[in-house]
Each structure stands twice: as structure tokens, then as C-alpha cells.
Amino acid sequence: MKKITFIHLTLILSFFASCTSKNGEVNTANDTSNGLKTIELVAQDWPGQEAKRYAMPVHSGLDKLEFADSTAWNLADNDLVLGIVKGDSKIAVPLAYLEGFEVANLSLDGEDYLITWCGLVGSAQMFKSNIEADIAGFDFGQALINNNLLMVDRQTQSVWNQLSNEAIHGQLKGARLALLPTLQTTWNFWKDQHPETKVLINKDTTGAAFPSLLFTKPYYTSWQPDSGRFYMAKEHLIENLGLGLKIEDSSIYFPLETLFKKRSPVKYEISDQTIIVHFDKEGLTAWAKDSTGMALPGTLAYDWAWKSFYPKGLVFEE
Numbered sequence: 001m002k003k004i005t006f007i008h009l010t011l012i013l014s015f016f017a018s019c020t021s022k023n024g025e026v027n028t029a030n031d032t033s034n035g036l037k038t039i040e041l042v043a044q045d046w047p048g049q050e051a052k053r054y055a056m057p058v059h060s061g062l063d064k065l066e067f068a069d070s071t072a073w074n075l076a077d078n079d080l081v082l083g084i085v086k087g088d089s090k091i092a093v094p095l096a097y098l099e100g101f102e103v104a105n106l107s108l109d110g111e112d113y114l115i116t117w118c119g120l121v122g123s124a125q126m127f128k129s130n131i132e133a134d135i136a137g138f139d140f141g142q143a144l145i146n147n148n149l150l151m152v153d154r155q156t157q158s159v160w161n162q163l164s165n166e167a168i169h170g171q172l173k174g175a176r177l178a179l180l181p182t183l184q185t186t187w188n189f190w191k192d193q194h195p196e197t198k199v200l201i202n203k204d205t206t207g208a209a210f211p212s213l214l215f216t217k218p219y220y221t222s223w224q225p226d227s228g229r230f231y232m233a234k235e236h237l238i239e240n241l242g243l244g245l246k247i248e249d250s251s252i253y254f255p256l257e258t259l260f261k262k263r264s265p266v267k268y269e270i271s272d273q274t275i276i277v278h279f280d281k282e283g284l285t286a287w288a289k290d291s292t293g294m295a296l297p298g299t300l301a302y303d304w305a306w307k308s309f310y311p312k313g314l315v316f317e318e
Contacts, residue, residue, distance in 0.1 A: 039152065041159060041169050043143035047120055048225045056143040056159075058152050059209035061103035062202055063137065065093070065115075070191070070199040077188035078236060080218055082115065082124040083197075084182055085295070090194035092187065095124055095218045097201040100208035103140040103151050105129075106200070112136045114177065116162050118149035119218050120230075121305035122241055124184045125162060127177040131155055140209055146308040147225055163244075163301060163309045179246075181287070181295035186236070189283030220284075224304050236284050243279075243286040244299045244306040244313075247271045251313035253306050254279075258318055259286055268316065277316075 038055040045054045070092070075081075081092040086108055098104055098117040106113040112129040114137075129136065133155035141150035141159055149162040158170030160177060167175045183190065191197055205214050220237045223230040242255040248271045259266065259279040266277045275296065279286035288296040299306075307313070 039141065039157065039159060039169075041143070043145055043150065044147065045143055047144060047147050047223075047230060051145075054143055056141050056150070059101075059140045059142060060207050061105050061137060061139045061151075062098070062101040062207075063105050064202050064204045065097075065104055065106055065200045066203050068199050068201050068203070070197070073199065073201060075187045075199070076217075077186060079187040080124075080184065080236070081187050081190050082117075082126065082182050082184055083190045083194070084126060084180075085194075090197040091200055092190050092194075092197050093124075093200045094187065096215050098124070099216050099218055100205065100210045100212075100214040101140065101202070102149060102209070103138050104202070105137040107136075113180070114138050114151065116149055116151060117218070118162055119221065120144075120223070121148050121163060121301050122220050123148075123163060123299055123301040123305070124182070125165075125299060126180045126182045127165065128180055130178050131172070142209065146305070148305060148309075163299065163305060179297040179299070181297050183285060183287050184300045185280070185283040185285035189280060189285065224302070238284060240302045240304065241284075241300060242303055242306070243277065243288065244301050244310070245275070245288055245296060246310075247273060247275065247296075251310040252316060253303060253310070253313055254286060254316040255303060256284070256286060258316060261318065266316075270314070 037058040040055050042051050042053050044051050080095040084091040095117050102117050104115040106115055114127040114129050117124045131153055135154045137154045138151045141152045143150050145161045151160045156171040158167045158172040160167050165177045165179050167173050208214055219233045221232055222239055238256045242253050244253045250271045252270055254277055260281045264279050268275050274291040275288050277288045288298050290296055
């Protein structure tokens with residue numbers, strides 16, 4: 001492992017706290033002396049730790065994503081983005097602009113969406129906010145379930161988990177958010193596929209939960225639970241990264257290292273359906289479509305993270 005400077009250590013400690021299982025229940029939602037709301041539940045307060053009863057701080061989600069000219073914001077070819085196709089619009093959200101927030105609310109054409117980024121599990125996702133709400137939006141819960149991000153909806157204060165898409169505590173416990181098809185990839189790959197793309201960034205960074213992480217470029221990591229201190233790589237890594245899919249009552253995980261040994265696309269039969277998995281080594285990405293060519297909701301995530309939520313799921317092998 002490479003030596004970590006004091007500055008890197010500071011960023012790492014902040015990162016730990018930011019992307020911060022079991023059967024707890026929400027007891028109270030209180031306001032602390034600094035105005036920060038807390039929700040008491042059983043969760044991890046630190047990556048790799050055992051869950052315990054914890055007063056989870058709740059930080060405001062990002063509400064200020066704005067369209068910008070990509071040429072004016074110094075996006076490097078290997079910067080990670082979440083690519084979104086909505087109608088005729090192609091949109092890229094650079095993940096560097098989610099650092100310090102991890103939870104962002106987006107309104108497009110009168111519809112409300114939730115965008116999340118958890119670097120610990122290597123996963124960015126977009127959900128349709130299917131909560132009937134007078135108060136729209138989500139905030140960031142500074143705790144973890146299976147080392148994965150938590151979100152809090154503003155309407156009911158229910159706590160939701162990113163990789164399971166499920167409300168795990170509160171009034172809406174057991175409900176699920178609607179995961180949408182997106183493409184987590186490099187900026188170079190996305191703009192080559194969609195040269196007319198728009199870019200969404202947050203020009204106003206006030207209110208970040210972790211200001212020290214703002215605009216730090218989120219690379220994939222080599223950290224795993226119980227493997228020691230978190231290590232942020234200086235290059236994009238595919239080590240242990242793959243595409244997870246939920247098809248009806250089944251789930252399957254496609255390791256990128258296995259996919260990259262094959263010729264794209266790969267056809268796979270699951271739950272009486274044919275899915276076609278596409279992948280690109282330069283873009284460090286994979287995505288899936290059904291037999292009609294319609295994009296399927298999928299999630300890039302580390303294998304250990306996916307298995308912690310779907311331990312009985314299938315794994316694609318050579």
C-alpha cells in the first residue's frame with residue numbers, strides 16, 4: 001500500500017464519515033444545538049464497524065444542481081460521471097460535484113428525482129421519487145448499513161438504503177424507490193457516445209456536509225470491510241467492481257474483470273428473460289438491456305457490497 005500523506009489522511013477520514021444492519025428502529029428525530037437533525041437508529045457510524053444504537057446526523061441534500069457548459073468546468077477524460085438519458089436529453093452529472101453531499105435532488109420536466117453517490121461501495125444511482133409528498137426531496141444520513149449510504153426523505157423522515165433501494169426505518173419501512181437506468185462511466189466515454197450531452201453541476205456549494213471533500217475527484221477504491229484502513233486509489237480500478245441487476249425475484253452480478261475477457265455484448269437468460277449486457281473497458285462500465293433493446297436499471301458496485309445485500313444472488317462466470 002502506498003504511503004498516505006497527512007492531507008490524504010484528512011481527506012480519507014472525512015470520506016469515511018461522509019459515506020457513513022441490522023434490525024433497529026427509529027425512536028426519535030431531534031434537533032441538536034447546532035440545528036442539525038438527528039434520527040436515533042441502529043446503524044454503523046463508521047465503515048467496517050458493527051452496527052450500534054446511534055443518533056444519526058441528517059445533513060441537507062443538494063438542491064442546487066444547474067446545467068453548465070462542460071468546457072468551462074475542466075472535466076478530465078477519466079473523471080467519473082453518472083450518465084442520464086431522459087427523452088431526447090442526454091445529461092452527465094460529474095461525481096466530483098456530489099462529493100461533500102452524496103445526496104442530490106433533481107427536478108426535470110416537473111418530475112422529482114434522487115441522485116446518490118457512495119464511494120465506499122463504488123456506486124452512483126438515480127431514483128424516481130415515488131413518494132406522495134408535499135415536501136419533496138431527500139437528505140443525507142451520516143450513517144451506514146453494510147457500509148452503504150443512507151438517505152432520509154423529507155416528507156416522513158423514513159431512512160432509506162442506497163443499494164437495497166428500500167426504506168429500512170420509519171413510516172415507509174419496506175417500501176422501495178424506483179431505480180432508473182443510468183450509466184456510471186468516464187466523461188470521455190459518455191461524451192463520445194453523446195456529444196450533445198448537457199452537464200449538471202452544483203455551482204453553489206454552501207451547506208455541504210463535508211466541505212473538505214468538495215470537488216475532490218472520486219476514484220474507485222481498493223478498500224474492503226475488515227481489510228484495514230480505507231485506501232483511495234490514484235487511478236480508476238476495476239478490482240472487485242461489477243454490474244448488479246435485479247430481475248423480478250432474482251439478482252445477478254457481472255464482474256467487470258470477467259466481462260472484459262469476453263466480446264461485448266453478452267446474452268444471459270434469467271427468470272425466463274433474455275438480457276443483453278454491454279460493457280466497455282475504456283469506459284470502465286457495463287449496462288444491460290432487455291430483448292427489445294430497452295435499458296434496464298442496473299448498479300455498478302463492488303462485489304462484496306452487492307453480496308452483502310444479495311447473498312443468494314447469481315454471479316456470472318466465464
